[in-house]
Amino acid sequence: MSERHQVTMDRAQRWLKENTKRYAFKKLEKDIIQPGVCVECGSCVESCPADALTGDLSSGKYVPTLTGNCTSCGVCYAMCPRTYPLWTDVAGHFRSIWKARSTGEHRKQDGGVVTALLGYMLDHDLIDAAVVACRGDSKPWMPEARLVEDAKLLSDCGGTIYSHASVVGKMMEGFKNGALSVAVVGTSCDIDAVERMKQHPAGYLSVDRRRSVFSIGLFCMESFEYPKLKAWLKSQEVDIDEISRFEISGGKFRVRTPKTEHEWPVSELDSAASTSCAYCHDLTSMNADLSCGNIGSEEGFTTVIVRTVAGEQVLQEAVQEGRIEAELTDPKSLGTIQNVARSKRYKYYGMKPKH
Ligand SMILES: Cc1cc2nc3c(=O)[nH]c(=O)nc-3n(C[C@H](O)[C@H](O)[C@H](O)COP(=O)(O)OP(=O)(O)OC[C@H]3O[C@@H](n4cnc5c(N)ncnc54)[C@H](O)[C@@H]3O)c2cc1C
Incomplete structure (x- = not known):
């Protein structure tokens, strides 16, 4: 040598x-x-x-x-x-990472930060509308994408619905009706669609520079197909319409009804997962302005990854106005996010046919 x-x-x-x-x-x-x-x-x-x-x-x-x-x-x-050994490989570039919670009444899922940030942006006219996913009237856990122009209406739409919602379609509806600036909340697949519209030379947001999107990406290990999820829960003797809250954390899928609580390893629900999730590598919505999830923070808080200058401004302003409390996360939390993000990448490898 x-x-x-x-x-x-x-x-x-x-x-x-x-x-x-x-x-x-x-x-x-x-x-x-x-x-x-x-x-x-x-x-x-x-x-x-x-x-x-x-x-x-x-x-x-x-x-x-x-x-x-x-x-x-x-x-x-x-x-x-x-392999994906580096943070940037698995969770993207970032400016800072926070453990945060809303100071208001928004905490339906984790820290209620997403709803608080949208409220801040609408109240200060930073956006014309926010696209969110809300529970449907007849089928509460079948998500309905909604365009919200008044911050007061956001409280109907906090919390997580674990199925795909057509938020990008709703965003386009807003643009067709004259909106110029819209905030979109979605999982990494939704945020990637927005990114495509920004980056592709024929993309709507690339062709019309007057339109802008502020994106809040949600961490997502996987999402479920509503009919399959409903059937799977039925096989466990749980009626989906009676569920008041869904949650995934620490590898467990939990549901709460007014009378009971149930918990299963997330892997038991593989048959109900959306087939498209087998092709997703991105846990943390790497293309968003801000990425939010519960991994890396204790119960009642939202982990917020700040990726862009615009994301930093909005978060800092909302903190200064007292809508959100936030502190920088510790290196252990970063390690936890990185490990889960890496396991998502390797899960994809495991799903490929073996030769
Ligand atoms: C399918 C899915 C899977 C997830 N998996 C994980 C995970 O594995 N690990 C993790 O740490 N976090 C996961 N999250 C994110 C987590 O559940 C919370 O949404 C996040 O921590 C923000 O919490 P919050 O209290 O700040 O949000 P809130 O203030 O409660 O606001 C939540 C926002 O999310 C929107 N929303 C809800 N469901 C959907 C949907 N289906 N599509 C688009 N927007 C939606 C709501 O409209 C609302 O604006 C997942 C979210 C989804 C939608």
């Missing part, structure tokens, strides 16, 4: 030690090699500073294999093109 190569290896290991969690080869094997996600590029084997890996060709394909002593330096995992 040349001296220069050794210096490069040492510097790479030092950077990983100082800046990230380091994963041993065992983790690469579990996440990438065993599920058949390895691209056989040889990057892990040839980057190993301990020379502990070999590309085993005996099966007719190149299989990275531990043949020496793994020092858990993390280089193999970091250099694999199919």
Whole structure:
């Protein structure tokens, strides 16, 4: 090994030690090699500073294999093109991350921050309307996208409905009717649709620069198809129309009715999940101005990831006006968000057909 190569290896290991969690080869094997996600590029084997890996060709394909002593330096995992070791890989760029809650009566789900922020923006004419998802009249847990122009009407629409809502369609309806500036709340798939309209040369928001969208993305592990969710709950002897609250946290799916509470591991509901979720990699709505969820904060608070200058301004102004209380999160919370975001990416790998 040349001296220069050794210096490069040492510097790479030092950077990983100082800046990230380091994963041993065992983790690469579990996440990438065993599920058949390895691209056989040889990057892990040839980057190993301990020379502990070999590309085993005996099966007719190149299989990275531990043949020496793994020092858990993390280089193999970091250099694999199919892993997501960095925060930016799994949860995107951000300016700051807050644990926050509304000071008003909005706390239907977590800290009620989303509703409080929309209220602030409507009251100060920063937007013409907000697009939210509300409970339907006849089927309460089938979401109905709504365009709200008066902050007083937002209180009908707080809380989480765990099925897709056509919020982007409703946003377009607002633009067709003359709105110029709209705030949209949605999961990462909704926010990606807005981003497409901003970035594509033929996109509505790219062609007409007078229109603007402020986006509040919701963390989302998965969403459910309403008919399948209803049927699944029925199989558990729970009538969906009697549920007053749904919640997913800590890997558990919880529902509350006026008389009972039920809890199941989220994985038990896989059959009711929206098929489109198998193609989603993004837990935290990486393209939003602000991303909100409960992961990383204790009960009763919303975690808010600030990604843009516009997002920062709105949050700070709402805090200054006393509508929201907020404090910066600690590194442990960041680690928790990162771990869940990474597990969402690898869940996608697990759903792919095995060859
Ligand atoms: C399908 C789904 C899955 C989620 N999964 C997770 C998760 O795994 N982990 C996590 O930490 N957080 C998840 N969240 C986000 C979380 O449930 C809260 O919405 C978030 O923490 C904000 O809470 P809040 O009290 O500040 O919001 P609130 O002030 O209660 O406001 C909630 C806002 O969300 C809107 N909304 C509700 N349902 C939908 C919907 N289906 N589509 C679009 N907008 C909607 C409402 O209109 C309202 O504006 C999920 C949200 C959804 C919609």
